[in-house]
Amino acid sequence: MNLLVIGTGYVGSTTAMVFAELGWKVTGLDVDAHKINQLGQGILHFYEPGLEELIRKHIQSGQMKFTTDKDKAIQENDIIFICVGTPSLPDGSADLRFVKEVAEEIGQKMNGYKLVVTKSTVPVGTQELIASWIKAAQEQQYPFDAASNPEFLREGKAVEDALNPDRIIIGTPSERAANQLKALYHSFICPVVVTSPRTAEFIKYASNAFLATKISYINELARLCDKLNVNVKEVASGIGLDPRIGPSFLQAGIGYGGSCFPKDVSALILTAKHNNIELSVLEKVMQVNQTQHSYLTDKARERLGSFSDKKIAILGLAFKPDTDDIREAPSLRIIESLLDERAQLTLYDPVAVLPNDVKYASVAVCMEVEEALQDADAVFLCTEWPTIRSIDWSKMKQVMARGNVFDGRNLLNAQHMKALGYYYQSIGSND
Template sequence: MSILIIGTGYVGVTTALVFAELGFEVTGLDADERKVQTLSEGKLTFYEPGLQDLLDKHLAAGRIRFTSEAKQAIRQNSILFLCVGTPSDENGSADLRYIRAVAEQIGQSMDDYKVIVIKSTVPIHTNERLTAWIAEAQPHPIPFDVVSNPEFLREGSALQDALHPDRIIIGSRNQAAGLHIESLYEKLNAPCFLTTPTTAEMIKYASNSFLATKISFANELARLCEQLDINVGDVSIGMGYDHRIGPHFLKAGIGYGGSCFPKDIKALLHIAKKQHTRLSILEQVHEVNETQAEHFLQLWERKIGGFAGKRIAILGLSFKPNTDDLREAPSLAVIHYLTSQRAQVRVHDPVAKLPASLQSAGVRQLEHLEDAVAGCDAAILCSEWDVYRNADWEQLRDEFKQLNIFDGRNVLDRQRLTELGYTYSGIGNAARN
């Protein structure tokens, strides 16, 4: 059985390599010829642990290939997975221009029955719209089915999530088509839930929204804990023992980011608005996340007598460790705030690269951690890479001008840092500062 993956970004490449690992013949299709060439040469276009080894393995075995020849690829494969981007529009809605363009391409190119699978995160009723777009583009009627199969991959652990999923959601109006897609995952030990396309689409948005709600709940709680001299980390641990709540996604920080939560919450809020329904809890989730970084930056700013003229080190650019993704990364909001306060900013990240727009603003990225903190009045940890957890803070102490650590992820050893002479401040743990 041959599978075509349309779109070779983060989700597309991960999906393609996992299916190759499961024993299928896989083709990755992308209009970007440079990306196709890079992948064909065995080079990933993004950072994700474990995927490089799979790419090397399956290119060598001939189980995966990449192409920009759409018509031929569509005709040669019986199952087509759509993994193209659905970025946020200006009003928060999901932009479906790439989905529609692919639908028209499929309709114009297909010459026999296909199962088209939507892996991209899309608004409710996109399955129906895609079906109509394909049918309208066909020169003459050819049968096909459209199935919704949303992804639940966490950046930084995508391979683990894909090979050991919590669940597989399949939405289809045709039970046979749904069962056909279910059979692709039969080697994985995971429950499979067959439902309607609209339900599958909603499950994706609802899942991300609920996880974001837990994060924003912990973040807002951290603001109160800061005032009451309570450690929000201890509060989260105590709550997490309740199996109805659980410990996951209750960790306070300077906000969530990435390609999923911010975009999906805005999209769901837009959908609700169009239906004249207010999701007030989700509105507050978004509001807390938008203001979390600035709230604590203002607290930290008072601790060092203002950021103006100070040299500040940013530790971690990516929105989370083990990825180079900067989409909606809290670090960017932190950098913008610091530069607006006329601070000198130095940046370090093991993988992610500083955007050119910020380089022109006078922000410098340094390759080595000791160079990034050299002469700094404070360091702000924005992403919990192990390189910061395990850093030799005793040796780094000599590099600082002033020993201020602002831990935006509550992951550093405050007791050890305090013993070394640092002034430590975290998120919602003023009692320990």
């Protein structure tokens, strides 16, 4: 079977790689000619460990190619995956305009039966909308099926997750479509759940919302741990040993970010409101996350008195390690907060960069950790990069003007840092 993947961002590029790795012929389609040209040369336009090498491998083998030719791509492939973005609108709902555009183009250009599969994260009921958009756009009434097949990829671990899935969710009422999708994934050994499209779409949102809930839960507990002189790391370790809970997503810090959790939690809450249901737990999850960064900046303000004219280093920009994604990154909230109080900032991240349209007059971007820490009054640790975790803090004590460390990811050992002479403040684990 020949497959078309529309959208070559994080989800689309990974999806194309997976199917090429499974032995299928894959075409990646995008409207961005520069991006397609780069991908055609095996150059990935974002950072994801291991993905670029596999894409280059399959381009060279002929299993994968990239194009901007919509007509030819749609007509030559019978199975089409929609992997375009669904960003948040101002009210928190998912913006489906790119999904709608793709569905209409498929309807206009199709020349026979097509199986149209949505990988993009979309609200419950979107598969029905896609089917209606395709049908309305058809100039000739060709048969088609529309299915939901959500992805469950962690940024920074996408290759591992894509090649070793813990489950495959297929949402379709069509036996033909279900059999085709099961055939695509036949090499994988994991549970395959065939359900309704609405259920498949809901599973994706519910999964991300639950993981976000675990993060906000442990972050809120961390605040209480600080008051009770209890180490939140040990609490998380202890409760994580319960197999009903598990250790994942129980690392206290300055909150979650990225392209999934913030927008998916928001979209699910809005979907509930539109159906006269209150998801009060998720509303609290979102509230805790939106305020978690200020919990640390408040502690820093207590120590420093004022941020005005203080030189403060920010180590880590990406919302998590092994990615260059800064969307909704807690570091950005901290940067904005410090700048509002007229701090002078230095910034270091080994991979992530500020977007071209974001210019801060009081932020100096540094290429090395030591450069960022030079003469700093304080440092905020915002991403748990290995390079940040392994800093020689005994050496940096001579580099910084004042030894104030505010650890937003609980990376370091409090006793060790205090023994070196630092004022050290983390989140829920300062003993």
